[in-house]
Structure formats: C-alpha cells, structure tokens
Amino acid sequence: MKFKSLLLVAIATLIFSALLMAQPLQLVFWGGWTGPDGNVMRQLVAEYNSSHSDVHVTLTTMQWTPLFTKFLVASRGGQSPNILAMHGPDVPEFASYGLLTPIGNVIKEAGFNSSQFAPAAWSGTFYEGKQYAFPLDLHMNAIYYNKKLFEKAGITPPTGWITGKEFLNMAIKLTIDKNGRHPGESGFDPNNIIQYGIALYSLNWHGFLEWYELLRQQGYDFLNSSMNKVGYPLSAGLKAWSWLQDLFFKYHVAPIGANSPLQDFLIGKTAMLEDGPWEMPAMSAQKGLEWGTFPFPRSLNIRLFGEADMF
Numbered sequence: 001m002k003f004k005s006l007l008l009v010a011i012a013t014l015i016f017s018a019l020l021m022a023q024p025l026q027l028v029f030w031g032g033w034t035g036p037d038g039n040v041m042r043q044l045v046a047e048y049n050s051s052h053s054d055v056h057v058t059l060t061t062m063q064w065t066p067l068f069t070k071f072l073v074a075s076r077g078g079q080s081p082n083i084l085a086m087h088g089p090d091v092p093e094f095a096s097y098g099l100l101t102p103i104g105n106v107i108k109e110a111g112f113n114s115s116q117f118a119p120a121a122w123s124g125t126f127y128e129g130k131q132y133a134f135p136l137d138l139h140m141n142a143i144y145y146n147k148k149l150f151e152k153a154g155i156t157p158p159t160g161w162i163t164g165k166e167f168l169n170m171a172i173k174l175t176i177d178k179n180g181r182h183p184g185e186s187g188f189d190p191n192n193i194i195q196y197g198i199a200l201y202s203l204n205w206h207g208f209l210e211w212y213e214l215l216r217q218q219g220y221d222f223l224n225s226s227m228n229k230v231g232y233p234l235s236a237g238l239k240a241w242s243w244l245q246d247l248f249f250k251y252h253v254a255p256i257g258a259n260s261p262l263q264d265f266l267i268g269k270t271a272m273l274e275d276g277p278w279e280m281p282a283m284s285a286q287k288g289l290e291w292g293t294f295p296f297p298r299s300l301n302i303r304l305f306g307e308a309d310m311f
C-alpha cells in the first residue's frame with residue numbers, strides 16, 4: 001500500500017511537471033501608446049502570440065508619464081514588467097537606477113548590429129558602454145494638413161521646409177471667425193472662431209516637445225555634453241516659448257486649452273496639426289478626410305527634431 005501511494009505521488013508529480021512545461025512563458029510588456037498607435041502595437045502582440053505557442057505576451061498601455069511612475073513604484077516592490085517601452089533619454093535614467101538589464105549579448109546573438117539602424121536610434125540604447133534596449137522606431141514630428149481646407153483657402157501646400165513667417169501667414173489665412181474674418185482684419189472676433197489654423201498640444205508633455213523643437217532650431221540642447229547642467233541660455237528658452245505663446249494669444253491661430261487636438265483636426269475644426277506618425281492610422285480611418293504632411297517649419301533657424309522609441 002505504501003509503495004502504491006508513493007507511485008501515485010510520483011506519477012502526479014510527473015504529470016504536474018509536464019503541465020508546467022507545457023505552459024507558455026508569460027511576459028509582461030508595458031508601453032505608452034494610447035493613441036491610434038496603441039491599436040497597432042496590440043495587433044502586433046496578438047500576431048506574435050498566435051504564432052508562438054510557447055510564449056504569451058500581455059501588453060498594458062497607459063500615458064507615458066504615469067507609465068514611468070508606475071514602473072518606478074513596481075520596481076521597488078520587485079514587480080516590474082519584463083519589457084518596458086521608453087524613449088532614448090529614459091535609458092540612462094533607468095539604467096543609472098539599476099532598473100534595466102543589459103541585453104547587448106542577446107541582441108548580438110539574434111543577429112542585429114549597428115549597421116542595420118540609424119545611428120541616433122542605435123546609440124540611444126546604450127549607457128556607459130552597455131546596451132540596455134533595442135530600437136523600435138525613429139520618428140519625426142511634422143505638420144498634418146487638411147487638403148480640402150487648404151484648397152478652399154487658396155493655399156498651395158508646402159512640399160519642403162518653410163519659414164516660421166510663411167507658416168504663420170498660412171495659419172492666419174486658415175483661421176476664420178463666425179463672420180468670415182481672419183486675425184489682423186478689422187472686426188475679427190477672437191472669441192468666436194469657427195476654424196483655427198493649427199492644433200497644438202498644450203495640456204500634456206507634447207507641449208514640451210513643441211518647445212524643444214524650437215530650442216533645437218536655435219542650435220541648443222536641453223543639457224550640456226556632460227549631462228550635468230542646462231545646455232541653453234535663458235533667452236533661447238524664452239524665445240521658443242514666446243513663439244508658441246504668440247500663436248495662441250497674439251495671432252489667435254491655435255485654440256487655447258484644447259482637450260483633443262487630434263480630434264479637432266479630424267473633424268475639420270483646425271486645418272493643421274503638429275504631431276507624429278503615430279496618428280496616421282486615425283487619419284486614414286477618418287471618413288472624408290483628405291490629408292497630407294509637410295515638415296515642421298524653420299521657425300527660429302535650422303531644421304532639426306526627432307525622437308525614438310525603444311524597449
């Protein structure tokens with residue numbers, strides 16, 4: 001009887017072990033894609049899961065700022081995700097805290113190297129000589145425009161870089177009050193605008209990106225090369241903020257406190273939108289919307305801006 005009981009325990013143990021071995025590896029993946037790009041990433045994850053029976057990835061998305069706050073808190077409790085999406089500047093911060101695992105050897109064994117990526121995307125995955133991330137994308141912000149509204153206003157869409165003055169003139173011509181007047185015209189009513197020239201983000205971190213674009217156009221970076229001091233003079237920072245502020249309060253070509261600049265553009269409330277390629281799925285899905293893009297204007301000097309996502 002004792003032998004029979006031991007045999008049953010052994011068989012049960014083997015069955016349990018076999019069941020454990022048959023279970024797919026569970027990976028937790030966190031990312032900040034909350035726009036149309038979130039649906040794309042969810043589709044990619046679903047495709048991966050369906051083609052890899054031995055691995056299952058669970059994707060959770062939320063806004064970038066609360067995402068990183070949650071990551072820091074979860075890491076303290078030993079509950080951090082297996083995979084975290086982030087931007088290039090986030091790598092040295094999290095790596096310096098000891099929260100990231102070097103994966104250079106894994107990337108090399110998978111057959112990837114620097115020659116396959118843009119230098120800016122690849123170099124952003126390193127911190128103090130170690131590679132902590134893998135490049136996902138390298139995207140540039142641009143100006144989306146409504147083709148029908150441009151045609152109605154008699155504006156030929158730019159095909160390349162334009163100056164800040166040229167951009168402002170377009171935005172003024174595309175801004176219309178209830179009486180059909182434009183900013184600067186006699187009788188223009190800034191309190192009753194029915195169509196704005198440009199939609200800009202002012203209530204989330206994209207406002208910083210808009211400012212940073214203009215700072216970089218002046219030839220400055222946020223930090224110095226040693227990453228221990230602010231890398232720009234106060235006058236340059238104020239010049240960038242002033243250019244943006246004037247679009248709202250001086251020229252009235254951008255709505256103040258817009259909750260959803262993307263939605264405003266999709267429904268034709270604004271003729272232009274400054275944003276990144278992650279909005280393209282929403283543009284394509286909007287019935288009746290004919291849209292195009294052109295580069296962010298050379299508002300203050302040189303043309304320069306972009307950022308990368310990685311994990």
